[in-house]
Amino acid sequence: QVQLVESGGGLVKPGGSLRLSCEASGFTFSDYHMAWIRQAPGKGLEWISYISGSGRTIYDADFAKGRFTISRDTAKKTLYLQMNSLRPEDTAFYYCVREVGGAYFNNWFDVWGQGTLVTVSS
Amino acid sequence: DIQMTQSPSSLSASVGDRVTITCRASRDMITYLNWYQQKPGKAPKLLIYEASTLQSGVPSRFSGSGSGTDFTLTISSLQPEDFATYFCQQSHSTPFTFGPGTKVDIK
Numbered sequence: 529q530v531q532l533v534e535s536g537g538g539l540v541k542p543g544g545s546l547r548l549s550c551e552a553s554g555f556t557f558s559d560y561h562m563a564w565i566r567q568a569p570g571k572g573l574e575w576i577s578y579i580s581g582s583g584r585t586i587y588d589a590d591f592a593k594g595r596f597t598i599s600r601d602t603a604k605k606t607l608y609l610q611m612n613s614l615r616p617e618d619t620a621f622y623y624c625v626r627e628v629g630g631a632y633f634n635n636w637f638d639v640w641g642q643g644t645l646v647t648v649s650s
Numbered sequence: 651d652i653q654m655t656q657s658p659s660s661l662s663a664s665v666g667d668r669v670t671i672t673c674r675a676s677r678d679m680i681t682y683l684n685w686y687q688q689k690p691g692k693a694p695k696l697l698i699y700e701a702s703t704l705q706s707g708v709p710s711r712f713s714g715s716g717s718g719t720d721f722t723l724t725i726s727s728l729q730p731e732d733f734a735t736y737f738c739q740q741s742h743s744t745p746f747t748f749g750p751g752t753k754v755d756i757k
Contacts, residue, residue, distance in 0.1 A: 563746075573686075573694065573737055573748040589745040623693055629700075635741050636684040638705065640693035 530554035530639050532607075532624045537644030544614050544648070550607040550624030550641055557605040558582070561627040563637065564598060564609045566620040566646075574620075577609065578627065585632075614648045621645050652677050652740050656749035662757040669725040671752045673738035676719075682742040683721045685714055688751075689734045697736075698723065728754070 536548040548564070564576040577598035578587040586598055597610040607624050621643040629635035653676040663669050673683065681701035686694040696705045698714035701721055711726045725732055733756055738749040 572750050573739070575744075575746040575748070578744065578746075587744045629741065633741055633743060634680075634682045634700065636696060636699040636739075637686075637694075638696050638699075640695070643693055 530626075532626065532639055532641035534622065534624050534641040534644040537622060537646045539647045539649065540614055541650050542615060542648055545610070545612045546614065546646060548609040548611070548622055548624075548644060548646070550609075552605045552607065552626075555626070555639075557600075558602045561635070562598075562600060562607045563625050563627050564596075564607075565623045565625055565637070566618075567623070567643075568617075568620040571620075576622075579607070587632075611646070614646075616648050619646060619648050651745055652679075652742060652747050654738055654740055654747050654749040656736075656738060656752050658752060659750065660753040660755065662755055663728050664757045665728055665730060667728045667757075669728050669732075669754060671723045671736055671754075673716075673721045673723070673749050674719055675721075675740055675742075677742070678718050679721075679740050679742045681717050682740060683714075683716065684739045684741060685712075685723045686737045686739065687732075687734045688737065694737065725754075 531553045534550045563578045579598045595613045599608045623643045624641040625637040626639040655674045683701045685698040688694040702714045735751045735753045
């Protein structure tokens with residue numbers, strides 16, 4: 529069945545780096561745009577980054593620019609989020625999501641991973 | 651950035667009740683508005699997209715309406731499995747923003 533499985537979360541010190549992975553299965557990975565969304569414990573949802581199916585188009589939230597990098601490997605059917613210069617306020621569950629609908633707008637997130645927890649603390 | 655608000659922030663209701671949640675956008679969204687349900691410890695689940703289209707597999711007691719800046723999610727007859735938090739999300743422009751959520755719990 530259609531599934532997204534994240535990995536790579538954990539405890540990291542402020543200023544440190546982490547790379548999250550999201551393995552897709554049950555659908556043709558390259559046909560779909562993908563995104564990362566995060567949720568601080570007990571808080572709301574925050575969109576981080578978008579990458580087109582081809583990988584040629586990327587959009588980032590302002591807080592992610594210069595620190596977070598989204599990428600994808602079609603052969604491995606895997607989405608990545610490289611996170612550098614991590615701050616305590618980056619502590620959150622990070623969700624990998626599949627995006628359907630329009631190319632750059634009028635789209636929606638129809639498949640979500642289970643989430644991986646990133647904790648930034650000394 | 652487009653700001654999304656929801657009301658109420660929480661509500662208590664009984665099984666069988668009709669529940670209405672409102673989402674307001676700071677700009678005209680046309681119908682680029684989606685709704686998600688999240689249960690504790692779980693990832694969000696898509697309920698409705700493009701303001702009123704029910705996602706496959708979602709029960710018909712859920713419905714969405716609205717356009718422009720004001721949108722509504724309605725649960726026609728609340729069931730035990732519907733106690734959860736509901737979020738709206740705009741897909742008009744990046745950054746795609748979410749409402750703060752409405753928690754529906756048992757009266």
